[in-house]
Amino acid sequence: MKxxxxxxxxxxxxxxxxxxxxxxxxxDEGVKEVKLNIIEGPRFFEAITVGKKLDEALAVYxxxxxxxxxxxxxxxxxxxxxxxxxxxxEEIQALREVLYIGDMIESHALHLYLLVLPDYLxxxxxxxxxxEYKKEIGIALDLKNLGSWMMDELGARAIHQENVVLGGFxxxxxxxxxxxxxxxxxxxxxxxxxxxxxxxxxxxxxxVEGPIIHMAVKPRDDVYGIYGDAxxxxxxxxxxxxxxxxxxxxxxxxxSFAKHSFYNDEKPFMTGAISRVVNHADxxxxxxxxxxxxxxxxxxxxxxxxxxxxxxxELVYFTERAIDLIDEALAKWSIRPRDEVEIRxxxxxxxxxxxxxxxxxxxEVKDGRxxxxxxITPTAFNLAMMEVHVRMMAEKHYNDDPERLKYLAxxxxxxxxxxxxxSVHVARL
Amino acid sequence: xxxxxxxxxxxLTSCYGCQLQLAMMDELLQLLPHAEIVCWFMVERDSYxxxxxxxxxxxxxxxxxxxxxxxxxxxxxxxxxxxxGSCAVHGGVQSWEKDKSLEELWKTVYGDGKxxxxxxxxxxxxxxxxxxxxxYGCPPEKKDFLYAIGTFLVGSWPEDIDxxxxxxxxxKGHPCILIEKGEPCLGPITRAGCDARCPGFGVACIGCxxxxxxxxxxxxxxxxxxxxxxxxxxxxxxRMKMFNAHNPKLEEMVEKIFQGVEE
Numbered sequence: 035m036k037x038x039x040x041x042x043x044x045x046x047x048x049x050x051x052x053x054x055x056x057x058x059x060x061x062d063e064g065v066k067e068v069k070l071n072i073i074e075g076p077r078f079f080e081a082i083t084v085g086k087k088l089d090e091a092l093a094v095y096x097x098x099x100x101x102x103x104x105x106x107x108x109x110x111x112x113x114x115x116x117x118x119x120x121x122x123x124e125e126i127q128a129l130r131e132v133l134y135i136g137d138m139i140e141s142h143a144l145h146l147y148l149l150v151l152p153d154y155l156x157x158x159x160x161x162x163x164x165x166e167y168k169k170e171i172g173i174a175l176d177l178k179n180l181g182s183w184m185m186d187e188l189g190a191r192a193i194h195q196e197n198v199v200l201g202g203f204x205x206x207x208x209x210x211x212x213x214x215x216x217x218x219x220x221x222x223x224x225x226x227x228x229x230x231x232x233x234x235x236x237x238x239x240x241x242v243e244g245p246i247i248h249m250a251v252k253p254r255d256d257v258y259g260i261y262g263d264a265x266x267x268x269x270x271x272x273x274x275x276x277x278x279x280x281x282x283x284x285x286x287x288x289x290s291f292a293k294h295s296f297y298n299d300e301k302p303f304m305t306g307a308i309s310r311v312v313n314h315a316d317x318x319x320x321x322x323x324x325x326x327x328x329x330x331x332x333x334x335x336x337x338x339x340x341x342x343x344x345x346x347x348e349l350v351y352f353t354e355r356a357i358d359l360i361d362e363a364l365a366k367w368s369i370r371p372r373d374e375v376e377i378r379x380x381x382x383x384x385x386x387x388x389x390x391x392x393x394x395x396x397x398e399v400k401d402g403r404x405x406x407x408x409x410i411t412p413t414a415f416n417l418a419m420m421e422v423h424v425r426m427m428a429e430k431h432y433n434d435d436p437e438r439l440k441y442l443a444x445x446x447x448x449x450x451x452x453x454x455x456x457s458v459h460v461a462r463l
Numbered sequence: 464x465x466x467x468x469x470x471x472x473x474x475l476t477s478c479y480g481c482q483l484q485l486a487m488m489d490e491l492l493q494l495l496p497h498a499e500i501v502c503w504f505m506v507e508r509d510s511y512x513x514x515x516x517x518x519x520x521x522x523x524x525x526x527x528x529x530x531x532x533x534x535x536x537x538x539x540x541x542x543x544x545x546x547x548g549s550c551a552v553h554g555g556v557q558s559w560e561k562d563k564s565l566e567e568l569w570k571t572v573y574g575d576g577k578x579x580x581x582x583x584x585x586x587x588x589x590x591x592x593x594x595x596x597x598x599y600g601c602p603p604e605k606k607d608f609l610y611a612i613g614t615f616l617v618g619s620w621p622e623d624i625d626x627x628x629x630x631x632x633x634x635k636g637h638p639c640i641l642i643e644k645g646e647p648c649l650g651p652i653t654r655a656g657c658d659a660r661c662p663g664f665g666v667a668c669i670g671c672x673x674x675x676x677x678x679x680x681x682x683x684x685x686x687x688x689x690x691x692x693x694x695x696x697x698x699x700x701x702r703m704k705m706f707n708a709h710n711p712k713l714e715e716m717v718e719k720i721f722q723g724v725e726e
Contacts, residue, residue: 048508075476075526081571082560100480158508190664197664204666286576
């Protein structure tokens with residue numbers, strides 16, 4: 035009998051960053067509606083920083099999100115430096131990328147081991163896995179600690195890094211610290227590879243299999259990385275970062291404090307580790323390149339669960355990449371942490387790859403103050419696509435036990451590694 | 464068998480950084496055998512928001528009508544309520560533009576768009592319920608958590624720090640950013656406990672642990688120093704409001720410095 039339907043809801047999705055819920059409404063014809071309710075309150079970051087001094091605004095932006103505060107800080111600083119017409123020295127740029135990679139390593143390790151893995155192993159909470167999965171929890175903590183320590187040394191702390199300033203850093207770590215960082219990264223490589231092996235064995239649910247449009251920042255210098263000045267789309271299209279508003283169009287939706295984004299105003303799209311791999315695997319090198327070649331079928335463009343494995347691949351890649359960047363910085367070493375900057379009027383757009391995908395900052399500077407700010411985060415870009423995938427899962431399982439459907443729906447959401455706090459601080463119209 | 468302490472970690476509107484700081488502490492693994500996590504959505508799927516707990520940690524500012532109801536419910540269910548971090552204690556950076564109306568801020572970000580939840584201006588938790596203890600910082604230091612939790616577990620109360628960041632900065636021997644570099648460092652009014660982390664990196668303090676309590680936040684004397692360095696009243700207020708927008712003393716004390724003086 036199907037005359038009475040109750041919505042299947044998860045009020046508060048656990049093991050994600052921020053507050054959001056899923057609502058699935060089933061009717062006679064099957065799934066009627068799927069909504070990701072983003073219930074985290076608004077914080078109006080763009081509005082409160084307009085009119086404020088540039089350096090103070092740059093201290094506030096990373097506070098949009100703790101999981102990717104380094105990403106926010108570095109992207110905001112790059113947009114500001116572009117606006118005032120300043121380009122950091124090469125070794126400063128290299129060390130900033132190392133700091134960004136610290137965030138990437140910590141965030142991916144936390145997401146994979148503490149947020150995703152418990153679902154696969156049947157635990158409600160990663161801390162309960164300690165006895166039975168000592169090795170895995172040990173690796174999770176080691177990688178997490180490595181990422182945090184990199185951010186401590188280069189950013190002053192692991193959350194909200196005040197050591198990144200216009201023109202460079204407040205203070206640089208010494209050569210000895212950088213050499214130690216390199217050693218610790220080398221020691222972490224086998225742990226990153228173990229993570230990849232572990233995640234290559236986990237199921238990717240075929241219910242959500244289907245074509246996905248992927249967007250990723252086109253890496254600078256043709257090497258797989260974080261910084262870039264153009265966006266690539268998996269359909270072959272490419273556009274300069276400045277044109278983001280033309281091709282990534284945002285709309286307010288009634289059930290969410292975060293807006294939804296569409297490619298060319300109509301198509302949901304995905305961004306994140308799997309999108310980076312799909313669009314730019316040819317720019318990988320080293321051990322990650324080999325792992326990609328041997329696991330292409332799992333790192334596929336058609337399943338959002340592949341994002342988990344892509345993050346594991348990136349743990350390997352970025353660990354190696356950070357070692358190379360440290361070498362580059364040491365080769366061009368100078369103890370001068372920052373250059374004088376002149377705060378001129380101007381407008382700058384920075385697009386970078388945060389752990390969860392494309393992060394956009396557009397800043398206009400006038401008389402030393404922020405005159406305009408537009409920030410769009412990966413989770414805001416992903417929300418529309420996430421709803422599509424939760425719906426696909428619901429369509430296959432709406433007749434099952436509601437608890438089972440809830441579990442699967444949450445797993446779909448978790449695969450995106452959503453950062454809900456980030457997503458509610460979305461752009462002005 | 465040892466009776467486990469029932470702990471809840473609740474999130475209002477925030478960046479989740481205080482929870483992340485706690486979740487990232489390896490020391491947590493030592494605490495867990497003595498504690499039962501009743502609610503902590505960031506790590507525990509089986510979380511229950513309206514069950515009784517011994518200690519409720521609340522992170523985030525009250526920023527929706529729904530969150531007002533939530534904090535009241537948490538208070539009813541908890542023996543000890545701890546406000547964690549700058550958002551819960553001071554309203555957070557989202558309170559920076561406290562003087563603009565909600566309508567104005569909403570319009571700037573959402574235009575004419577409507578959402579089915581009820582937003583409101585960000586406020587500290589204490590504006591709605593009694594708070595028993597505060598853990599300061601954006602984010603708090605790990606040792607702040609260790610000290611607070613450790614003290615609760617032995618049945619005692621942690622003490623507040625009532626001296627400024629400058630004290631720790633001097634002990635560390637860092638050059639003074641305010642006097643020697645002339646930058647608007649908020650160290651003199653900001654509650655210590657961070658070991659002068661930012662000045663140690665050559666970066667001026669932005670006051671993320673909030674002003675020292677007990678009415679000894681010398682907003683006026685620091686404002687006088689800033690004024691002498693050429694900062695306007697607006698510039699001083701803006702900087703001090705990043706983490707102190709709800710402090711009832713701030714405007715009055717800064718105002719005093721600018722009264723009766725010809726500009």
